[in-house]
Amino acid sequence: MAVTKLTIFHYNDLHSKFDQWPKLVSFLEEHRTDNTLYFDLGDHADRTHPATEVTRGKLNVRLLERLQPTAVTIGNNEGITFPHDWLAELYEEATFPILLGNVYEADGSRPDWVEETLVLERDGLKIGLFGVTAPYEELYPELGWQIESPYEATKRALKQLAHCDVIIALSHLGFFGDERLADMYPEIDVILGAHTHHVLDEGVMTNGVLIAQAGKYGQYVGEVTLILDGAEVVEKEARLHELSHQAESTDTLALLRSEGAEAERLLDITIAETEGYASDWFGHSPLGELLVEGMVEWCAADVGIIPSGVVLDGLAPGNVTLNMLHRICPHPINPCVLTLDGNTLERFLHDVNEETFTNMHVRGLGFRGTVLGEPSLNQIEQRDGQYYVMGEKLEPNRTYRVATVDMLTFGPLLPYLADQPKRYFMPELLRDVLRETIVARHEVIRKG
Structure with missing residues (x-):
């Protein structure tokens, strides 16, 4: 043969x-x-x-x-x-x-x-x-x-x-x-x-x-x-x-x-003019805070938690173009809403503030950045070691709708989130939310 x-x-x-x-x-x-x-x-x-x-x-x-x-x-x-x-x-x-x-x-x-x-x-x-x-x-x-x-x-x-x-x-x-x-x-x-x-x-x-x-x-x-x-x-x-x-x-x-x-020519479209937004993976990050605020509104959530590392850079004062947003938020990552009880939300907040998490270099899961960075939060603050949610102390048995990024819910990073009730918002990507949020804020500033 x-x-x-x-x-x-x-x-x-x-x-x-x-x-x-x-x-x-x-x-x-x-x-x-x-x-x-x-x-x-x-x-x-x-x-x-x-x-x-x-x-x-x-x-x-x-x-x-x-x-x-x-x-x-x-x-x-x-x-x-x-x-x-x-x-x-x-x-x-x-x-x-x-x-x-x-x-x-x-x-x-x-x-x-x-x-x-x-x-x-x-x-x-x-x-x-x-x-x-x-x-x-x-x-x-x-x-x-x-x-x-x-x-x-x-x-x-x-x-x-x-x-x-x-x-x-x-x-x-x-x-x-x-x-x-x-x-x-x-x-x-x-x-x-x-x-x-x-x-x-x-x-x-x-x-x-x-x-x-x-x-x-x-x-x-x-x-x-x-x-x-x-x-x-x-x-x-x-x-x-x-x-x-x-x-x-x-x-x-x-x-x-x-x-x-x-492609560069087609994305060179101005969507807004702003006074600029800084970005910091390990400190106050106005652009990260703007994004998480926009996600809470987009998803009709109570609060928001995202790693600041999803915003790769800040926006200088002046025109904002689609090309800029694509460069600073390139990830194929979708918004997601988790429904969490207070105990699980507190655990989530604790984990995303851990140094092992904030310094983590992630490959895959849609993330195209360097490190996860410290969390950018909306409607959450910490005073005297206690979390306050929407102005009130976090209640262990209360249910909260939490806007976040889908990559945190897939299992490898925070496995317990994979089993929580959730809804993914698709096909919108993070940069779509950031674009709409900037345009909305720009219109408010311009009208004022």
Whole structure:
């Protein structure tokens, strides 16, 4: 029986870090053949970049279209930081397949831009592909989507692909989700992973399934090699290619420069003129206080608590432009209201004032800053060691509606908040609230 070699290239979590993209394109163009496979594993787009913001992610799709990947799946940045209409229209000009088995329209129908599975033929082999993304069960419905367990979606996909010689999963579940997938479904040959930004130099073998992941931001391209004897996979290998010394694709570089300049121009819109707002991560932060005040109003909450580190810089006196707000508040983070009893609110206040919290360098969870910083508060003050809420002493058994940032409710930072009653405000981002608050205050000042 014939021995066949199958070569796969993959990368993940670019997050619109376009400085690496020309190198990544150059590398893949050098290694492209008719038989190699190329995959993007999601979070290619990130609204922290002005060009992604102003094009609603269409620039990212145009870049992928030029590269012509074999297939892609989506990450949480496309899935839950884009408004419904942005994602619904994102891939309308794409000619490459988008594999996604566990996201549906609100009525349960599959989006018309999605394929659940795909079967390719190479050298007489049938290669089965499917994609799944992280199931943010509380967030997708807020945007008008239904989300399904990726493990149930995988079970269904594997039935459809049972006739294939090789099965490859495109996953944006994160490494630990991939391990669970491998434990549950050993018939998968390779899981190409993302989301947790793991740098897996030689991949990880779990239950006979090869899990590969290539870091983040286009620093690496992963390569997976499968050796088949007839229709049987007899060898699996993974490696990473570090791209720091890779030459750049000149036409890609020129396109990005042009798009970046256009994005800057489109965001150079003045929304207000102010006397300026200072920002301080470890002291009095007027801009942080303005944002949390605006969030309390936006969310119809009683009080507000946010880390001052979500505001990266202050505003100088004079004109305020959309570009400024995007720069100082770039995070794909949404407002959230928690319903807390007084005891839990006091614990929350204690924890966000702890030095270990205020000095924490956070990666992920939508945070694009440096450190969390001390809390900016609204309708809360501390006197003589006692918290006062809305002018009265905090009552342990009273219920309070607390406006905060969604990243604090996901579990890793303050696990007890994940189980509290909450409502996410989507698709609005923090900078949307800051913009509307500045405009409202500016109008009051101007009228006065």
